[in-house]
Amino acid sequence: MEQRQLDPEGYENSQRAKSLRNKYGIGLEEYHRLLAYQGGACAVCLSKDHKGRGWHVDHDHQCCGRGVKTCGRCVRGLLCHNCNVNLVAGYEAIPKECRDSARLNAYLCMPPFRRMLSD
Structure with missing residues (x-):
């Protein structure tokens, strides 16, 4: 039997850990630590519901x-799908001098991951 069948949760965690390390240079432990640091919520809209899409x-x-x-x-933080795809990406496309959202400016200037590492 394959590991996937014997221990589906362990297999999924090992795959997630590989993906995080390969794509973002962070481990699963750092990911969970960051999510806890953010209060289990999106770093921008503060929603605790990622709508089944996982945290980005x-x-x-x-x-x-x-x-x-x-x-x-x-790495800046963990976001819900909507904030990652629709809000932050679009906001970054606006010239800095025209950005007027205090919450997004604060997120981009001092993101949760950087604050977590400095605490």
Whole structure:
């Protein structure tokens, strides 16, 4: 029997851990620590419901370019799908001098992951 059949939860966690390490340079432990640091909620809208899509690892695309992998230093926080795809990405496209959302500016200037590491 395959590991997936013997221990589905362990298999899923090992796959998630590999994906986090390969794509974002963070481990599963850091991911869970960050989610707890954020109060189990989206770092932007504060919703605790990710609508079944899982939490998105938001990172600064300017840091490492638009490739599949990141260096790990550019991770900002965990976001719900809506905030990651519709809000933050669109907001970043607006010139800095025109951005007027205090909450998004605070998130982008001092993201939760950076605050967590400095605590």
